[in-house]
Amino acid sequence: MATAPLLASSTVLDLAQPLPLDGGQQLDGVRIAYETYGTLAADRSNAILICHALTGDQHVASPHPITGKPGWWVRMVGPGKPIDTDRFFVICANVLGSCMGSTGPASLAPDGKPWGMRFPVITVRDMVRAHVALLDALGIDCLHAVVGGSMGGMQALSLAANFPERAAAVLVLASTARHSAQNIAFHEVGRQAIMADPKWKDGDYYGSAGQGGKGPEKGLAVARMAAHITYLSEEGMHDKFGRNLQDRSEKTFGFDADFQVESYLRYQGLSFIERFDANSYLYITRAMDYFDLAEEHGGRLADAFANSTARFCLVSFDTDWLYPTPESRSIAHALNAAGCPVSFMELSAPFGHDSFLLEVPALDGVIKGFLGA
Amino acid sequence: MATAPLLASSTVLDLAQPLPLDGGQQLDGVRIAYETYGTLAADRSNAILICHALTGDQHVASPHPITGKPGWWVRMVGPGKPIDTDRFFVICANVLGSCMGSTGPASLAPDGKPWGMRFPVITVRDMVRAHVALLDALGIDCLHAVVGGSMGGMQALSLAANFPERAAAVLVLASTARHSAQNIAFHEVGRQAIMADPKWKDGDYYGSAGQGGKGPEKGLAVARMAAHITYLSEEGMHDKFGRNLQDRSEKTFGFDADFQVESYLRYQGLSFIERFDANSYLYITRAMDYFDLAEEHGGRLADAFANSTARFCLVSFDTDWLYPTPESRSIAHALNAAGCPVSFMELSAPFGHDSFLLEVPALDGVIKGFLGA
Structure with missing residues (x-):
């Protein structure tokens, strides 16, 4: 369904208060870049916060300012879509530590120079603290829903x-x-x-190129390529690429990208460096690795939800080998143990971890149903 | 079972004839470094060729000359072991393209300089041609068996x-x-x-360091780390490392190897560069990627075995996600279609792809039984 770009309100919030961090520090001068879609109801009850994944951003349903590509979840967010901007006030904020306008390692530290690796190591909970500060500023006490896939799900x-x-x-x-x-x-x-990558220079590579992912481009591309494999399923890669050759009928007996899958991965690496900052990649992956919700709550996952009164919906995908179904199932068990209402389903889709971003019609119905009513 | 190192005969063969390659070239002056164990019977009927994997070598049951570690398959090869050197004459040759004595990109080209990336791209079949040349030189018309795991299995x-x-x-x-x-x-x-890695220098990095893996060490270490993940099972990594911290009780909120799995992977990368040449890694991975036995034989795998009179035994491991069981099953089906005697079994082991190298007692019985009688 081709539609004109949504009218997104794109803005920033500068936090008046320092942000406390799990690492023990406080971060001054935090900026949060975010977009909103739709209209906040007078009683402020119709807000949905969408949390983005590792390399995502706030442009959930508006064109990306660098690549010009459509927002990363246009299929799900918009008028009449499962996350219906005619009904809901949709907020999407660039996470703390990222590079699309929110404070991160490429931002300027109080000394006027980019933070680089002096930026404090942050956690998913720190990202959420920034989200909550944004909700405070918007006067939203209670979201209709918080929604996220992958690292977005961790934030939720x-x-x-x-x-x-x-x-x-x-x-x-x-x-x-x-x-x-x-x-x-x-x-x-x-x-x-x-x-x-020698161009990483201990993270101090901003000087000559400014913000925006210049620096260790080759290293960042390799990182993206390795990660990208984990986002696809083995079956999906086989169906999409198999052993097909790229624009040639014979192997070249060389090291060019003979195979389509090689060409595709190289493209993924090269296009990523245009839009992402290598230090942000370091910090956000570290936050994800540190994420252990049970550990944060005394070692028992159910205890994390002891005070929750929310409804939960969990969706996994049968070909996702990055966060496979048992991960979601263990969350469902913990929510059950905590007495929280939860629905959990595994959907079948060929796209591996990326399924939540792609054409899986069954997901539309699940989301619409869960948010709707 | 602690035993003294086997008496291995370590030697090289310089081929008198040029080696024809799948890429259309002929390679002059090919040297094959190999080891043998045991005694060749008078009728030359008791020879077993063991084919090594991507980063393996001919030191199947003798200490590695660089690392000093025991041979990579000492648990399987030796007197009274499943591949019994009291009965069999065991041969293991470093593959063409590798860096442990056989001709590869670190070897000198006819112009007296290292081949580097001027070395021709080779295939698994080219490696096998070199093995067959060795068998010819040893006067072995028919092996009692050819044995290999992973890329060694491709050669077999x-x-x-x-x-x-x-x-x-x-x-x-x-x-x-x-x-x-x-x-x-x-x-x-x-x-x-x-x-x-800028130290790769288009493969021309031997000048200052000579043969042996110096050059793009950081890039090679990253390559090894990525590959190493594919050699282990998710469950195995969880059981071995989980989220355990390395020599510390708290996360450091930094980028040191906080987690044991990080420390382990870094070690794998660093120890690999001591013993392996980066260009060899490029060439051998390319050979593996080019491997498609059906394609070589008109597109139907069964036709690859049309002239075979050998007995076959295939073993897969239930936690191997690099070459999972369906890959072996499809070979078994092709062998059945070709009318070849084949036994195929999936063994249960927690070690992922590396299971064939590790303590899986059931494998010992399978190998002994298949080679024995």
Whole structure:
């Protein structure tokens, strides 16, 4: 369904108060870049906060300012769509630590120079604290729902656990309550790829190029390529690429991208460096690796939801091997143990982890149903 | 079972004839470094060729000359072991393209300078051609068995398909008849990590450091880290590392290796660069990606075995997600279709792809039984 770009309100909030961080520091001068769609009801009861994933941004349903591509969830957010901007006031904020306008390692520190690796290591809960500060500024006491996939789902869970009064419903897609050893391992490969690039310069690469992902481009591209494999399913890659050759009928017996899958991955790496800051990649992957909602709450996941009165909906995808179904199931069990209303379903889709972003009609119905009524 | 190192005979063969390659070239002056164990019977009927994997070498049961570690398959090869050197004459040759004595990109080209990226792109079949040249030199017309895991299994299959008269039995462990899109994708990440390292210098990095893996060490370490994740199972990583911290009781809120799995992966990367040449990594991964036994034989895998009279045994491991069980099953189906005697079993082991190298007692029985009698 081709539609004109939504009218998005794109703005920033500068926090008046320092933001307390899990690492023990306080961060002064935090800026939060966010977009809103639709109209906030007079009773402020119709707000939905959408939390984005690792490399996402606030442009959930408006064109990306650098790439010009449509927002990352236009299929789900808009008038008459499952997250219906005719009914809901939709908010999407760039996470703390990112590079699309919110404060992160590429931002200027109080000394007037980019933070670089002097930026404090943050957590998913810190990102959520920034979201809550934004809700405070918008005068929204309780969200109609908080929604997120992947790292967005971690934020939704963290908000439910740490600010249980701030959301009446919690929708978590393709996510997990803690990063596994394999999850950490893949992120560590990406970080090492970035840090191995001599242009990383211990994170102090902004001087000549300014903000915006210049610097360790080759390392960042490799990190993205490795991560991208984890976003697709083996079956999906086979169906999409198989062993098909790229624009040639014979192997070249060389190191060009003979195979389509090689060409595709190289493209993913190259296009990523246009829009993402390598240090942000380090910080956000670290936040995800640190995420362990049970650990934050005494070691028992159910205790994270002890004070929750929200409704929950969890969705996993059968081909997602990054955060496979058992991760969602364990969250559902914890919510059951905590006495929280929860619906949980595994949807079948060929796209692996990325399924929550792609054409999975069954998901539309689930989201509409859960938010709707 | 602690035993003294086996008496291995370590030697090289310089081929008198040029080696024809799938890429159309002929390679002059090919050297093959190999080891043998045990005694060749007078009728030359008791030889077993063991084919090593991507980063393996000929030191199957003797200490590695650089690391000093025991041979990579000491648990399987030796007197009274499943591959019994009291009975069999065991041969293991460093593959063409590698860096442990056989001709590869770090070897000197006819112009007296290292080949570097001027080395021709080779295939698994080219590796097998070199093995067959070695068998010719040793006067072995027909092997008692050819044995290999992972890329070693590809060589075993390729030998069975292309030189069917040269082996009476074929044992293939944790392998595949063709590299999948996901397999190619992971290898491409590794290659890009190496090529992104400025010390790679288009492969011309030998000048100052000589042969042996100096050069793009950081890129090679990243490549190894990414690959290493694919050798382990998710469950195995969880059981071994979980979210355990490394030598600390609290997260550091920094980018050190807080988690054991990070520390482990970094160690894997660093120890690898001591013993492996980055260009060899490029060439051998390329050979694996090019491997498609069906494609080589008109597109139908069964036709690859049309002239085979060998017995086959295939073993997969239930936690191997690099070359999962369906890959072996499809080989078994093709062998059935070709009328070849084949036994196929999936073994349960927690170690993922690496299971064929590790403590899986059931495998010992399978190998002993298949080779024995």
